Amino acid sequence: MTDTELVLANGRILDGCGNPWFWGDLAICNGRIKTVASAGTLKGVKVIDVDGRFVTPGFFDIHTHSDLSILVNRLAESAVHQGITTQVIGNCGMSPAPVNERYLDEIRHDWGRISTAPEVTWEWRSFAQYLEVLQSGGLAINLASLVGHGALRIAVMGYEERNPNSAEMRRMQGYLSKAIEAGAFGLSTGLVYPPGCFADTDEIIALCEVVAQYGGFYASHIRGERETILEAVAEAIRIGREAGVPVQISHNAPKYGAPYDATANLALVEEARRQGLDVTVDNDVHTDLGPTLMDALPQSILGRAVADIVSLLKDSNSRKSIRDEILRDSHPAFGPAGLLKHGRWDRITIYEAPRSRSVVGKTIEAIASDREEDPFDVYFDLIVEMGEKVSAIFDYIDEKNIRILLQHPAVMIASDGQVLAPHGFLNDPPPYCPCSYGEFPGVLERYVRDEPVLSLEEAIRKMTSFPAQRLGVMDRGVLRPGAWADIVIFDLDRIHDRATNLYPHTYPFQNYPHRFPEGIDHVFVNGIHVIENGEHSSSLPGKVLKHPLYRTSM
Incomplete structure (x- = not known):
């Protein structure tokens, strides 16, 4: 047999499609998988003896927020x-x-601190220009992009809390068409965040009708994942039905305050699929989130400058109005806000408070007890004192729902994280984002090896071929001849997530600041060795992936 560039020999190969592993060799040539054969049969210019470790497709993370952080790292x-x-x-x-x-300041505000990083130049205006900026600077991983409904709204009408008029609607549709023609795979919404939460269902349907014309899909952070979760899932399904687009329901674990466990929202998905609607779900396995305290305030004020929000909280009448709006939840807020609504101050633990280090590691409940003050006032006072610089771990998901979702065949695994690094701008101060460091190793460690919820084969399917299928990227997420050589080699016995902190918390936190996981020994991207024996090679072989219709039209 003719030698190839590289052979991965004597591995336990998992093809990504749910099939049992088998002993085999895998040959890579020109960035793609050339051959998969029985162990010990292939020869190459370079041979890596995998020595019985698992060889799988590279993990395909369908839900992330690395849009700007990847420019920094x-x-x-x-x-x-x-x-x-x-x-x-x-x-x-x-x-x-x-x-x-006209609305540059508004979209920068929408992205928060990351928008101020020196590497985030905001030199682009169109979606095509943004994708070019991504590719031209080099990437260690592949990126596929959706266009955000919030970005469309900001580009046309800023943060205005109203329906668009017909001319504004046409402009949003025009921006959307150009984005998909540039390579976007579809549209996403965040219907608990401003300005997306100000849109009605008909607005989203009208935009998704454009997506349908291009064969894209609709991904939604639905309109409430707590008390209104079933109505919100039903809305997403209705949008898919009426617009004629596949639907991806994002991170769909019920959050604190939801009246049902995850079997109820999954039942709606199952019924939609029985009716022939292509509806799937993704979810991460972390029960917590580490936002700023300010992020859980009502959407009606989140578009304002930090100083303006602080001024409102200093005024007793405005403070009362904000508290009342949190309790009313008229625009269902994002998941962690449910802890405020339901008074679960014991599940909000401060981890970053630069001007008040004595509160770090304490819950809002404990701080309120120490100060003999109302927890709402303590929460607001911390914001007044430190603005957007005070952050907490919000433990807002019942782990039981993670297990329910993991076992459902229509649910894929995602991180809901972003590219981070333990140095530089992205680590100053260290963010609390365990999913960004330990999502996939954590699944393998906790839910496959130690407390089995999934077989290894099914877990890998949910991390690889299933999300790739959702995007219509059929030459990734699988180990077969002709597919791109995106490959991971890991030792299941040594896999260890060093980022997750399970509730209830102790202080100092066990895995914060976060560290890279153990047991992921080799990673190849487009056939290039990026992680070699656990160390980064500094290679940048990643590609900006573009919608299949874009590729066929070129």
Whole structure:
């Protein structure tokens, strides 16, 4: 047999499609898989003896927010170290393009601190220009993008809390068409965040009708994942039905305050699929989130400057109005806000408070007890004192629902994280984002090896071929001849997530600041060795993936 560039020999190969592993060799040539054969049969210019470790497709992370952080850390360190070779960005209604010069300040505000990083130049205006900026600087992993509904709205009407008029609707549809023609795979919404939460269902249907014309799909952070979760899932399904698009329901674990467990929302998905609607779900396995305290305030004020929000909280009448709006929840807020609504101050633990270090590691409940003050006032006072610099771990998901979702065949695994690194701008201060460092190793460690919920074969399917299938990217996420050589080699016995902190928390936190996982030994992206024996090679072989219709039209 003719020698090839590289052979991975004597591995336990999992093809990504749910089939049992088998002993085999795998040959790579020109960035693609050339051959998969019985162990010990292939020869190459270079041979890596896998020595019985598992060889799988690279992990395909369908829900991330690396749109800007990848510009800061093109090595994609936190992602590739956990075996991720492809990320989907543009989720939850947020994408950095298109940009209307008139509303540049608004979209930068939407992205928060990351928008101020020196590497985030905002030199682009169109979606095509943004994708070119991504590719031209080099990438360690592949990226596929959705266009965010929030970005479309901001480009046309800023943060205005109203329905678009007919001319504005046509402009949003025009921006959307150009984005998909540039390579976007579809549309995402974030219907608990401003400005997306101000849109009605008909607005989303009208935009998804454009997506349908291009064969794209609709991904949604639905309109409430707590008390209104069933109505919100039903709305997403209705949008798919009426617009004629496949639907991806994002991170769909019920959050604190939901009246039912995950079997109820999954029943709606099952019924839709019985009716012939292509509806699927993704979810991560972390029960917590680490936002700023400010992020859980009502959407009606989140578009304002930090100083303006602080001024409102200093005024007793405005403070009362904000508290009342949190309790009313008239625009269902994002998941962690449910802890405020239901008074679960024991599940909000401060981890970053630069001007008040004595509160770090304490819950809002404990701080309120120490100060003999109302927990709402303590929460608001911390924001007044430190603005957007005070952050907490919100433990807002019942782990039982994670297990229910993991076992359902229509649910794929995602991180809901972003590219991070343990140095530089992205680590100053260290963010609390365990999914960005340990999502996929954590699944393998906790839910496959130690407390089995999934077989290894099914877990790998949910991490690889299933999300690739959702995007219509059929030459990734599988180990077969002709597919791109995005590959992970890991030792299941040694896999260890060093980022997750299970509830209830102790302080100092066990895995914060986060560290890279153990047991992910080799990662190849488009046939290039990016992680070699656990170390980053500094290679940048990643590609900006584009919608299949874009590829066939070129």
